[in-house]
Amino acid sequence: MRVLKFGGTSVANADNIKKVINILEQYSQDKTVVVISALGGVTDLLIKTGTLAANKDEAYKEVLSELEKRHLDTVKALLPVTQQSSCLSKVKQQFNELDEICEGVYRLNELSPRTRDRIISFGELLSSQIVADYYAATNQPCEWLDVRKLIRTNNNFGFAAVDFDVTNQLIADKVNASTTKLFAAPGFVAANADGHTTTLGRGGSDYTAAIFAGALQAEALEIWTDVNGMMTADPRWVPNAKNIAEISYQEAMELSHFGAKVIYPPTIQPVMARQIPVWVKNTFAPQEYGTLIRNTPSVEGEFIRGISSMNNIALLSLEGSGMIGIPGFSKRLFEALAKEEINVILITQSSSEHAICVAINLADVEKAVKAVDLAFEPEIKAGKVDALKVERNLSIIALVGDQMKSHPGISGKMFGVLGRNGINVRAIAQGSSERNISAVISFNDAKKAVTVLHEAFFEFEYKNLNVAITGVGNVGGKLLDQLAQQQAYLQQHLKLKVKVVALANSRKMLLKEEGIALDNWKQELDNSADMQLDEFVAGVVARNLPNTVFVDVTANADVAQIYGKLLSKSISVVACNKIACSSPYNYYQQLKSLAAAYNALFLFETNVGAGLPVIGTLNDLLRSGDRINRMQAVLSGTLNFVFNNYDGTRPFAEVVRQAQAEGYTEPDPRLDLGGTDVMRKIMILAREAGEQLEMDDISNTQFLPASCFDGSVEDFYQEMGKQEAHFQKLYKEAADKGCKLKFVATFENGKASVGLQHIPPASDFYHLYGKDNIVLFYTQRYPEQPLVVKGAGAGADVTASGVFADIIRTARV
Ligand SMILES: NC(=O)C1=CN([C@@H]2O[C@H](COP(=O)(O)OP(=O)(O)OC[C@H]3O[C@@H](n4cnc5c(N)ncnc54)[C@H](O)[C@@H]3O)[C@@H](O)[C@H]2O)C=CC1
Numbered sequence: 001m002r003v004l005k006f007g008g009t010s011v012a013n014a015d016n017i018k019k020v021i022n023i024l025e026q027y028s029q030d031k032t033v034v035v036i037s038a039l040g041g042v043t044d045l046l047i048k049t050g051t052l053a054a055n056k057d058e059a060y061k062e063v064l065s066e067l068e069k070r071h072l073d074t075v076k077a078l079l080p081v082t083q084q085s086s087c088l089s090k091v092k093q094q095f096n097e098l099d100e101i102c103e104g105v106y107r108l109n110e111l112s113p114r115t116r117d118r119i120i121s122f123g124e125l126l127s128s129q130i131v132a133d134y135y136a137a138t139n140q141p142c143e144w145l146d147v148r149k150l151i152r153t154n155n156n157f158g159f160a161a162v163d164f165d166v167t168n169q170l171i172a173d174k175v176n177a178s179t180t181k182l183f184a185a186p187g188f189v190a191a192n193a194d195g196h197t198t199t200l201g202r203g204g205s206d207y208t209a210a211i212f213a214g215a216l217q218a219e220a221l222e223i224w225t226d227v228n229g230m231m232t233a234d235p236r237w238v239p240n241a242k243n244i245a246e247i248s249y250q251e252a253m254e255l256s257h258f259g260a261k262v263i264y265p266p267t268i269q270p271v272m273a274r275q276i277p278v279w280v281k282n283t284f285a286p287q288e289y290g291t292l293i294r295n296t297p298s299v300e301g302e303f304i305r306g307i308s309s310m311n312n313i314a315l316l317s318l319e320g321s322g323m324i325g326i327p328g329f330s331k332r333l334f335e336a337l338a339k340e341e342i343n344v345i346l347i348t349q350s351s352s353e354h355a356i357c358v359a360i361n362l363a364d365v366e367k368a369v370k371a372v373d374l375a376f377e378p379e380i381k382a383g384k385v386d387a388l389k390v391e392r393n394l395s396i397i398a399l400v401g402d403q404m405k406s407h408p409g410i411s412g413k414m415f416g417v418l419g420r421n422g423i424n425v426r427a428i429a430q431g432s433s434e435r436n437i438s439a440v441i442s443f444n445d446a447k448k449a450v451t452v453l454h455e456a457f458f459e460f461e462y463k464n465l466n467v468a469i470t471g472v473g474n475v476g477g478k479l480l481d482q483l484a485q486q487q488a489y490l491q492q493h494l495k496l497k498v499k500v501v502a503l504a505n506s507r508k509m510l511l512k513e514e515g516i517a518l519d520n521w522k523q524e525l526d527n528s529a530d531m532q533l534d535e536f537v538a539g540v541v542a543r544n545l546p547n548t549v550f551v552d553v554t555a556n557a558d559v560a561q562i563y564g565k566l567l568s569k570s571i572s573v574v575a576c577n578k579i580a581c582s583s584p585y586n587y588y589q590q591l592k593s594l595a596a597a598y599n600a601l602f603l604f605e606t607n608v609g610a611g612l613p614v615i616g617t618l619n620d621l622l623r624s625g626d627r628i629n630r631m632q633a634v635l636s637g638t639l640n641f642v643f644n645n646y647d648g649t650r651p652f653a654e655v656v657r658q659a660q661a662e663g664y665t666e667p668d669p670r671l672d673l674g675g676t677d678v679m680r681k682i683m684i685l686a687r688e689a690g691e692q693l694e695m696d697d698i699s700n701t702q703f704l705p706a707s708c709f710d711g712s713v714e715d716f717y718q719e720m721g722k723q724e725a726h727f728q729k730l731y732k733e734a735a736d737k738g739c740k741l742k743f744v745a746t747f748e749n750g751k752a753s754v755g756l757q758h759i760p761p762a763s764d765f766y767h768l769y770g771k772d773n774i775v776l777f778y779t780q781r782y783p784e785q786p787l788v789v790k791g792a793g794a795g796a797d798v799t800a801s802g803v804f805a806d807i808i809r810t811a812r813v
């Protein structure tokens with residue numbers, strides 16, 4: 001004996017019903033009960049009909065006639081013409097009855113719960129009758145069961161409670177006495193002891209099937225629906241959600257209670273008591289394995305079975321010093337809520353007993369506030385308890401798994417993941433069964449929370465990294481090339497899927513949650529909206545995507561000002577723009593504090609030495625307890641290139657132009673030539689070494705005549721041309737001494753300076769070619785022979801690869 005239940009989508013139309021009949025054919029040899037839901041959408045329309053009629057709206061007639069037509073059409077599409085008449089007349093008869101009831105409702109201008117149940121019962125009564133007749137016409141006899149005579153309930157219309165003693169007996173007597181193999185029964189519908197129709201709650205067809213399975217001690221219950229079984233998370237939120245092959249009754253109950261809509265929560269009770277296995281199968285893909293719910297699921301090693309969520313939650317907090325150590329407060333709180341029939345979904349109380357928190361449905365808030373404030377009126381007046389605090393628009397997310405209890409670290413991992421993604425937890429509950437860890441969070445974070453938890457507990461293939469890039473010039477363009485080139489590698493070797501979800505330059509901005517195609521970004525960006533920095537940042541924040549990193553590849557001060565906003569939303573920031581770190585010390589420090597406070601990373605390795613590991617090396621030295629005595633460095637790729645290539649045979653301005661053309665200079669080359677870029681870099685190094693240095697504290701001996709800084713960048717080039725003799729003199733003075741010119745930065749004893757120096761052949765700086773940088777760290781552990789970092793210190797490719805490395809670092813936490 002088996003019991004099968006087919007849901008509304010499985011019987012939504014004639015084609016689907018044919019699929020149901022195909023599935024039933026394989027059960028033709030055994031006694032089988034088939035429980036049928038109303039045709040998809042019909043229950044809602046029946047509710048609408050009743051409500052319209054009760055509101056004296058004649059439109060109810062139209063809805064009814066549409067419903068009648070839909071059922072008649074289904075019969076006509078299924079049954080051969082010669083066999084239609086009996087089924088058609090049954091349908092017409094049911095609609096006549098329904099018409100009369102609705103007319104009564106219309107006349108009385110009233111819809112009682114009892115009449116409402118009567119009206120909505122027609123959906124299942126009709127659909128099951130049609131399936132029974134079609135099966136009988138195409139296969140073998142099928143007996144339609146009038147569940148109103150078999151399932152006995154109390155008078156709680158709309159959500160009636162089953163009297164199992166009577167029901168089990170009635171069902172067993174009826175089915176066992178019959179020689180028919182296949183029975184079709186309407187789901188959802190039952191009757192009270194007086195024979196009045198009742199219903200079992202929305203989703204109650206699953207429950208009907210479980211009641212039959214329990215009463216008949218079936219070998220299995222099969223719930224046929226439109227998905228491949230229960231899933232590890234809601235697939236609308238988590239596209240990588242996986243099917244759960246096996247799951248225990250308790251886990252299934254927890255998951256369905258917390259929002260996994262595949263199975264109606266009360267369904268488990270009658271089958272669990274008799275240990276009847278439950279299959280969840282897909283009517284539209286019957287070959288799929290589905291989910292097996294049973295006592296001891298055989299899948300080993302899975303600590304978490306699924307993640308679920310419940311929205312429209314409110315949190316009520318009753319707080320007050322007057323509650324401490326006084327028994328009876330919680331009893332009174334729950335009594336007040338129970339009196340108003342408010343369901344409590346989650347409870348937490350701090351061990352200090354100073355506060356008790358309960359989560360309820362948002363819809364019950366007003367009732368709850370009134371009831372609780374009234375119940376505690378004397379204490380509130382006496383100032384012992386505060387008026388009830390309410391937080392709205394919350395969700396509950398829950399990790400569910402029987403095996404959690406034998407495995408430490410699950411909650412640590414859960415809250416670590418939430419914290420790293422900036423998701424604030426408002427309340428937590430874990431029962432002693434340790435089967436469910438629930439957290440109350442903002443509704444705005446719910447999708448992100450489920451996504452990151454799923455990633456952490458189920459997705460071992462790869463982690464998604466969502467990247468927002470501002471600036472697609474020289475460096476930004478190369479960065480996008482490198483990301484495109486490395487996508488497959490990252491996925492294969494680092495288990496990272498990097499998605500560029502936002503892109504902007506000074507003119508245009510593009511936000512695309514599903515990811516921007518990296519082979520076509522230029523065109524897409526050109527065709528996108530005009531750039532508004534605030535809107536762009538708001539868009540990145542509002543999408544609230546997990547593992548988001550904002551990358552600043554501009555040289556813009558406004559962009560550098562928005563890092564704080566991002567970090568405080570736990571969005572990591574990677575910058576090659578040096579403006580933030582070389583702004584007044586307070587801002588630099590504030591960004592570091594925000595990053596620490598919100599579990600985000602603020603990385604700017606390319607601020608010094610482009611792709612060279614300069615800041616990383618300095619940090620490693622400091623973290624291991626070393627102390628910096630002195631830093632001496634050539635930090636400008638541009639200036640090193642210029643002085644390596646200038647010997648008076650070509651105009652100085654032309655060599656500078658070449659440095660700009662090759663992508664070594666700042667977007668404004670005067671920052672390089674005037675030494676500002678180097679001042680910024682040595683200041684950033686000093687700050688990283690713990691010094692509170694400002695730009696004004698750094699001495700800079702300029703080698704460029706002041707007149708070069710008047711006017712535009714083009715004026716700057718013109719003026720350098722006019723000052724050629726000055727540059728020739730600089731070169732000659734050094735060359736005459738056998739020296740090279742290098743623009744050197746030094747930090748020692750809390751002081752920093754930058755300036756042009758004559759470098760003799762014996763110096764570490766002498767053999768520094770092309771656009772190379774060099775940094776000498778003299779430390780307590782490297783007192784005489786410094787630790788040296790040397791290599792290309794400018795250029796779009798190397799800088800982009802440094803930015804790339806920082807981006808990947810944000811994903812590895
Ligand atoms: N070139 C190099 O070797 C190195 C460069 N950097 C830094 O890289 C950054 C970028 O340099 P490049 O790519 O050479 O500059 P670029 O001038 O070629 O590109 C700058 C990009 O930023 C965009 N932009 C400017 N203002 C913007 C705003 N308000 N909103 C959105 N986008 C804006 C521009 O449209 C352009 O796409 C600079 O901060 C530079 O200091 C750092 C290390 C080495």
Ligand SMILES: N[C@@H](CC=O)C(=O)O
Pocket residue numbers: 606607608609610635636637638639664665666672677793794795
């Ligand atoms: N303009 C800079 C580029 C790197 O920061 C330089 O020349 O070093």
